[in-house]
Amino acid sequence: MHTRAKGNIAEERGCDYLRNKGFRIIDRNVYNRFGEIDIIALSPDSVLHFVEVKSAQNYEQAVNNITPAKLQKLNRAIQTYLQQKKLNFDYCIDALIVTDEAVEYIENITF
Template structure:
């Protein structure tokens, strides 16, 4: 299976997981000149920008979240918030998908 196809499956599973845990999905696969946001969800008046990472092991997936990736994500988020004229609290989350396991790590930082 191609990487993009695996990523799409992981994102679908991630959306289901988030919905079951009280999130409302408001956007997906948002692109701008700085990068991509996999999933944008809302819970308790906080916007969650969710980076989905899938791999064969937890460690491989987590290690794919680099400082460079987070910097690009921050720029992408700022552009998104400005374009949508949103002024809500937000955080960046990582949704780690490996084997049949999904694990949400909320509020990751540099």
């Protein structure tokens, strides 16, 4: 299976996970000049969550793919998205780690 196809499956599992937690999916695979935002979701308490989805064979491998440089690009992409959409929401950056065995949600990751 190709990497993109695996990524799509992981993102779909991530969206299902978030929906089951009461989130509303606002957008997916948003591209701008700074990079891609995998999932944008609104939580039940009206906080906008920008979610980076990482899949791998194990948790450590997936987490190690979230680098400071990746988070910096993601933050610039988020700022551009908020400006373009003229949104004024509280927001945070989260990660969804998807392995064959589980989906793990890490809220409010920092760099």
